[in-house]
Amino acid sequence: xxxxxxxxxxxxxxxxxxxxxxxxxxxxxxxxxxxxxxxxxxxxxxxxxxxxxxxxxxxxxxxxxxxxxxxxxxxxxxxxxxxxxxxxxxxxxxxxxxxxxxxxxxxxxxxxxxxxxxxxxxxxxxxxxxxxxxxxxxxxxx
Numbered sequence: 001x002x003x004x005x006x007x008x009x010x011x012x013x014x015x016x017x018x019x020x021x022x023x024x025x026x027x028x029x030x031x032x033x034x035x036x037x038x039x040x041x042x043x044x045x046x047x048x049x050x051x052x053x054x055x056x057x058x059x060x061x062x063x064x065x066x067x068x069x070x071x072x073x074x075x076x077x078x079x080x081x082x083x084x085x086x087x088x089x090x091x092x093x094x095x096x097x098x099x100x101x102x103x104x105x106x107x108x109x110x111x112x113x114x115x116x117x118x119x120x121x122x123x124x125x126x127x128x129x130x131x132x133x134x135x136x137x138x139x140x141x142x
Contacts, residue, residue, distance in 0.1 A: 044052075105121050112118045125131070
């Protein structure tokens, strides 16, 4: 392409004779360039996040405390019920023990009738202290 065709002017002898077409700023200048770091402030502030987290934690701990109170009350109720049942269960066991002990003494009398000086029901230990017999020995093997 020739200069005449590009600039729509008659050709020139040298580049020096060409009219200067230099780009420049628009009238009034360019808008200022933002080079500072500007982070948008989206979302809650740090104090709002902290207070929300603290509030959730406090509410959760309150709920744990309420659950502990309920559990403690249920545990106390269970202990009270068991304590009330102990005399009844002990009476039943004592009754069973007396029946089995009587049977045991009868068997002892039958088995040891030929041994001279044997006293039925007398302890074979000489500690001077009364010790209850092991009740497991008097249970039936059904």
